[in-house]
Amino acid sequence: AFNLTDRVIVITGGAGGLGTAMAKTFLDLGAKVALTDVGDAGGEEEAEKLGENAAFFPLDVTDSANIERAADEIAERFGNVTGVCANAGIAPTSPALEYDDDLWRKVIDINQTGVFLTARVFADRIVKAEKPGSIVLTSSIAGLSVVHPERHVAYGASKAAVAHMAALLGVEWAKKHIRVNAIAPGYIDTSILDKMREENPETVEEWKNAMPIGRLLEAREVANVAAFLLSDMASSITGETLACDGGYSK
Numbered sequence: 001a002f003n004l005t006d007r008v009i010v011i012t013g014g015a016g017g018l019g020t021a022m023a024k025t026f027l028d029l030g031a032k033v034a035l036t037d038v039g040d041a042g043g044e045e046e047a048e049k050l051g052e053n054a055a056f057f058p059l060d061v062t063d064s065a066n067i068e069r070a071a072d073e074i075a076e077r078f079g080n081v082t083g084v085c086a087n088a089g090i091a092p093t094s095p096a097l098e099y100d101d102d103l104w105r106k107v108i109d110i111n112q113t114g115v116f117l118t119a120r121v122f123a124d125r126i127v128k129a130e131k132p133g134s135i136v137l138t139s140s141i142a143g144l145s146v147v148h149p150e151r152h153v154a155y156g157a158s159k160a161a162v163a164h165m166a167a168l169l170g171v172e173w174a175k176k177h178i179r180v181n182a183i184a185p186g187y188i189d190t191s192i193l194d195k196m197r198e199e200n201p202e203t204v205e206e207w208k209n210a211m212p213i214g215r216l217l218e219a220r221e222v223a224n225v226a227a228f229l230l231s232d233m234a235s236s237i238t239g240e241t242l243a244c245d246g247g248y249s250k
């Protein structure tokens with residue numbers, strides 16, 4: 001049967017739209033959820049609403065010492081993590097010719113390095129616990145195709161790296177019984193899109209119209225795909241990037 005009973009699952013970027021939807025979905029399927037995010041993102045309040053099988057742990061994905069500390073706290077509270085959603089990400093836009101050096105580095109640091117550090121720290125613990133694990137990295141359709149031609153170079157490049165990282169880690173860790181896959185969501189109606197709406201309202205309207213299914217996605221629909229990849233139902237799948245985009249990338 002399809003469930004995540006008694007699995008301990010950590011989510012980075014857990015205070016955000018997709019992260020909180022993942023938390024609710026995994027809890028409904030029987031998991032314990034460690035919601036993590038930077039301290040001021042509102043994760044504490046989100047976790048409180050989720051009940052006793054969820055808790056918040058501050059964690060900045062750009063700093064491996066910080067991830068290690070959170071991993072210790074999570075293990076103490078819930079036991080060994082065997083499910084990981086490396087989901088933290090930012091999506092600032094700027095034309096490539098004007099892309100600021102520091103902003104470029106920040107996007108790569110959070111979206112690409114942060115995903116790797118999260119995967120590495122928790123995979124190491126999964127191996128040491130001698131348990132099978134499943135890791136889901138959040139890529140994007142922006143990493144599979146050029147969806148926002150003039151303003152999305154750092155984001156798209158970082159998300160393409162995440163998709164390929166899933167393939168590399170999935171193969172490297174296959175014999176260690178850790179599956180690694182990525183999800184590549186289409187446009188989800190979350191706060192990341194609200195920011196985009198402020199900068200470029202007409203673009204968000206264009207995206208909606210460009211979705212073959214004719215609407216933006218609900219975060220829960222994407223969380224369902226992550227739940228599937230974390231579960232034993234996906235035991236044959238590793239190194240894969242699954243588009244969940246209503247047909248947009250086809």
Ligand code: NAD
Nearest residue numbers: 013015016017018038041060061088089140187188190192
């Ligand atoms: P969101 O902005 O609501 O959530 C992102 C979260 O990441 C925020 O809570 C933020 O505080 C956190 N974060 C930022 N920097 C961090 C850091 N250094 N350490 C830890 N956490 C950090 O956006 P969302 O839509 O929930 O996005 C979740 C993921 O899904 C992101 O990786 C995003 O790129 C990806 N994605 C979103 C869409 C969409 O349409 N919303 C589409 C495709 C992919």
